[in-house]
Amino acid sequence: MTNSNQNALKSPLKLKNGVTIKNRLFKSAMSEQLGDNLHNPSYGLVRLYDTWAKGGIGLSVTGNVMVDRFALGEPKNVVLDEKSYLSMFEQWAEAGKRDDTQLWIQLNHPGKQSPKFLTKEPVAPSAVPLGKGFDKTFNTPRELTEQEIFSIIQKFAISAGLAKRVGFSGVQIHGAHGYLISQFLSPHHNRRTDGWGGSLENRMRFVLEVFRAIRKTVGESYPVGIKLNSADFMKSGFTHEESMAVVKQLEKEGIDLVEISGGTYESPSMTGYKVKDSTRKREAYFLEYAEKVRKEIDVPFVVTGGFRSGAAMISALESGATDMIGIARPLAVMPDFPNRLMDNEIPAIHFDDPTTGFKAVDRMTLMSILWYEFQIERIAKGKAPDPALNAWRVVFQAFARMGIYGFSKRRG
Structure with a gap:
């Protein structure tokens, strides 16, 4: 990249509330599975986010933190509520803010996307089960009462207040990928x-x-901020037009930053599932949507999904379609990718999708998520990522730890 390219990535972004983000690189949330038995942050999370902060990211968003300890999306989710051990959250926030990095905590409620072994009776806007093939993993949800809806809204507020108290730089509402907020929108x-x-x-x-x-x-x-689907990419789901209308309303309400993603458990577009070849060439899965919505709104935008090269990132920034570049899986393989990219040490990051060689096994184990979880765990333990990590080894280790639950359908 040229110096002008580097400057585009390095340039600060000032939000309308006056908060400044030091560069245009944004770590999007990933599944971490690093909570302890009481759903507090483990020391591994402190080390992990310290590593990412040192790696040069401008704004780092945590893996989803649940607002209700009785509604989990994964066994080792972190929960932030009145029963949480706040000292560990304080250590986590301090480590992740190293080198003037912004660290925002992502707040979430899974709704019906809580596996059977975690929740016997999940809740949702309506008693509509997940699609065909998911009945073995997820129970049909119970429709929320209005009183319960107000209670969950308050849980989000309590968690956000605690996040501010313990030192996180901001919060991101998870409104994408088929979780509860996404379910209400659909x-x-x-x-x-x-x-x-x-x-x-x-x-x-x-x-x-x-x-x-x-x-x-x-x-x-x-x-x-909020993470919002550009669309659900499924029949009768949340559409591009509806998403744009929601973004416009959130802008009026004063949202500070919008991250665009897409898909659900049933149609996981956020992992590159069924993405068109023309989209892959541009690298960003949801850039076309962003280009359209930016013509109508003036809220800072992040586009996440597919970025691998500095050239594509620069093109997206210079087009005006996005204000920040969201990256996730590359940071599980190369935690200092932002610094190396901005210092012109490497122009791009390339790695093959992990596979066992059998598509059915890859789908069953959700290898596109599981393999990266193991890389994240290595960083959390103070080890270097292993790009050559064998997919079958990941499968066997997951089975040894959690049995069949290690292969449950999980988040993207």
Whole structure:
């Protein structure tokens, strides 16, 4: 890359609330599975985010932290609530903010996307099960009462207040990938006939109330962002047009940063599933959507998914489609990728998708997530990532630890 390219990546981004992010590289959330038995952060998370901060990332977003310890998406999720051991969160926040890095905590509720072995009766906007083939892993959810909806909204606000208290730089609401907020937005999953369902105005009410409750708790100057689907990429799901309408409303409400992704458990577009060849060549899976929505709104944007080269990142920034470049899996393989990219040490990162050689096994184990979890765990233990890590070794180790649960359908 040329010096102008480097400067584009290195240039600070100032949010409307006055907070400055030191560069344009954004670590998107990944599945970490590094909570302890009480769902507090392990020391491994402290070491992991210290490593990423040293690696040069501008803004780092944690793996999803649950707002309700009785509603988990994965066995080792971290939970932030009144019962949490805040000292470990303080250590985590301090480590992740090294070298003037912004560290935002991602807050989430899984809704129906909580496996059977974790939740016998998951909740959702409506009693609609996940699609065909998921019945072996996920129970049909129970429809939330209105009182329960208000209770969950308050849980998001409590978690956000605690995040500010322990030292995180900001919070990100997880409104994508088929979790509870995404379920409320989807006409397929949300079939309510009250004020929380039906029209898009009603379906977006939940996310708006979550944002309002968080904003009231943390104040106007504390950054609050959201991760939102550009679309669900499934029949009768949340559409591009609906997503744009939600972003416009969030802009009016005062959202500070919007990260664009897409897909659900049933259609995992965020992992590159069924992505068109033309999209792969541009590297960013959701850039076309971003280009359209940026013509109508003025909120800072992050596009995540597929970026591997400095050239593609620069092109996306210079086009005006995005203000930050979201990267995730490359950081599990090369934690200092941001520094090496900005210092012009390497122009891109290339690695083959992990595979056992059998597509059915890869799908069953969700290898596109599991392999990277093992790399993240290595970093958390103070070891270097192993790009040559054998996929079969990952399968056997996961089975040895968790039995069949090691292969449960999980987040993207």
